[in-house]
Amino acid sequence: MSTLKMTAHTGLTLARRAALALALLIPAAALAAESTAVTSPRVVATLLSSRDAVAPGERFQLALVQKIAPGWHTYWQNPGDSGEPTKIDWTLPDGAKAGPIQWPAPSALPVEPLLNFGFEGTVVLPVEISVPAQAKPGERFTITANATWLVCEKICIPEEGVLKLDLPVEAAGIVDAAAQGRIDQALADLPKPAGFKAKLTANGADKLALALPGLPAGASELRYFPLSDTLIEHAAAQPSEGGSLTLTRSSAFRIAEPTVEGVVTFREGGARRALLLSAEVEPGLIQQASAPARPPAAVTLPALPALPAEDLTIWLALAFAFAGGLILNLMPCVLPVLFIKALGFAQAARASRSQVRQQGLLFLSGVVATFMVLAGLAIALGAGWGFQLQSPPLVILLAVLMSLIGFNLIGAFEIGGRVQGLGDGLASRSGPLGAFMTGALAVVVATPCTAPFMGAAMGYALTQPPAAALSIFLALALGFAAPVVALSFAPGLQRLLPKPGPWMVVLKQAFAFPMFATAIWLIWVATMQAGANGALAALVAILVASFSLWLIGVTRRSGLVLRAIAAAAALLLVGATSAFVIESAAPTPPSQARAEASDAWSPARVAELQAQGKPVFVNFTAAWCITCLANERVALSRQEVKDAFAKLGVATLKADWTNRNAVIAATLAEHGRAGVPLYLFYPASKGAQAEILPQLLTPDILIGAAERAAGREVKTAASEE
Secondary structure, three states: OHHHHHHHHHHHHHHHHHHHHHHHHHHHHHHHOEOOOEEOOOEEEEEEEOEEEEOOOOEEEEEEEEEEOOOOEEEEEEEEOOOOOOEEEEEOOOOOEEOOOOOOOOEEEEEOOEEEEEEOOEEEEEEEEEOOOOOOOOOEEEEEEEEEEEEEOOOEEEEEEEEEEEEEEOOOOEEOHHHHHHHHHHHHOOOEEOOOOEEEEEOOOOEEEEEOOOOOOOOEEEEEEEOOOOOEOOOOOOOEEOOEEEEEEOOOOOOOOOEEEEEEEEEEOOEEEEEEEEEEEOHHHHHOOOOOOOOOOOOOOOOOOOOOHHHOOHHHHHHHHHHHHHHHOOOHHHHHHHHHHHHHHHHHHHOOHHHHHHHHHHHHHHHHHHHHHHHHHHHHHOOOOOHHHHOHHHHHHHHHHHHHHHHHHOOOOOOOOOOOOHHHHHHOOOHHHHHHHHHHHHHHHHOOOOOOOHHHHHHHHOOOOHHHHHHHHHHHHHHHHHHHHHHHOOHHHHOOOOOOOOHHHHHHHHOHHHHHHHHHHHHHHHHHHHHHHHHHHHHHHHHHHHHHHHHHHHOOOOOHHHHHHHHHHHHHHHHHHHHHHHHHOOOOOHHHHOOOOOEEOOHHHHHHHHHOOOOEEEEEEOOOOHHHHHHHHHHHOOHHHHHHHHHHOOEEEEEEOOOOOHHHHHHHHHOOOOOOOEEEEEOOOOOOOOEEOOOOOOHHHHHHHHHHHHOOOOOOHHHHO
């Protein structure tokens, strides 16, 4: 009995070990045909092989598999109005070949007012691989795919990954059943040849008729996806009647061949079907095609001072952010707050060294805290740098704050209690809070500006995981606060400050006027955003805020009842005014708010102008962007620039980001920017990529870029002299 038990126990142990070994082998086999994943918060990409081992001379299928996060999408071979298709650059053993991507049928993805063609969820992109006949059993067949794709939601982020598979070469290939099944299903879902010839004819001045004679009688929800991006307006409706689709001609309409290719999708019996379609083109349409755009001139572009965000590393982005923060102190939007900083150090002349250091650290704390709050909101909302100034009520609130600071500086009333003398300002009860709030205010007012180096760093930050993004914003904050902190810890510099005296009262009052100037600018921004109602709301808010503070101030020494009545009245007034501001300051479309000298930007408009052989300058700007306004005055409005643009036939477009616009935000992200300004110069050739200009412009920079885009030089009055 004991022997039987021992034998049974031994057999059970062996069975368990065999089961364990089998369990370990199964996942290994399942993973043998799939590469290590390339992962981002938006896409998980792998390379899937239908073979665990390949045979000499055989053909087999690979597939790039993209698992796309909810709300995001990648693009078809014709991406529609914007976007870029997925591309794969293969590195294969000698003699091996990779076929083209076999594209599934796309979906129509509206991004108002545009329409893109692409994929959501999980997409499988099969590719056929040919093994050379001279491959020998026992060798390794190593496949490397350098894949690039653009993934978009409200913003677009270019991504890439290197995917590798190392398969053995055997006398007979070994099929991976699970992988083969997934790829076979993807191949089965590909659009099928239509089996009939469609016909494309003119249907009026701007319409086309696509006849589909072999389409099933019960087909519904028809949608045509052309391979050419110069055939139709992608976002236009496609009504169907009697087996024919009505399409709208593209503004860059061009047909160079007697047939056009595409995919038509429809529903039959509740199931979605897709057909590969070849359509004969009416000869008259080919004759009406616009002439091909002339090729771009062979020019050498100079090195730009800023790197695109996709070329940055985390360490370079941190360095750029710190440098951008330093330079941000010199930008015009921050200058008014620099007056407050200067006054604070003048008041510190009689304070102890420890108190001055405390003020510098509190200023640093205000800067860092505010940057982190803005960074968190920007990351959470997918917004860009300066996003808060796209809210008219917040712009009006800042105008009120600037006005109140100005009134306080000229002595109309005191904020935060009686100041115990200018020389003792840092030692007063409001000193620490004032230092912290000065740092916070400096950051808020700085948001309309994007300093050199800063744009690429911010664009990089918003494409990274939250921890890396916050570290870049922290570097920007440290660079921004560094001059003030250094001054507070440098006794030698402090001794250079003049001694306190009556001149400080005059200086304090003089500093009020930069505050009033900033308030006027913010009211103008509100007008750009919300029209005349925005200006009215801002002026009413300033009046009510000033009156409320005056009312509280004049009753400060009165009895408790009168003070309570004054406080209640002030709160009631402020509450009613806040409701009025929010209601009145609704964003107004740019066409209603003001007339623009430049045409409105859209990707379709750029393509249309390039197809006409025109160089295109695009100005991504906003009314609240002081750097943009400075460039307008210093460079864009100069007569020599206008003359050069006219001689070279440059078309100018304006992308106005004063109010929120998802399409502009996505384009900024495509070019590695998190905010404005962004300046693009497109060559006079269809599809040519734009040159990104520096964030600070000069007339020479603009004229040089225009010459490169047009492929010829222009003589200005200055050069002729």
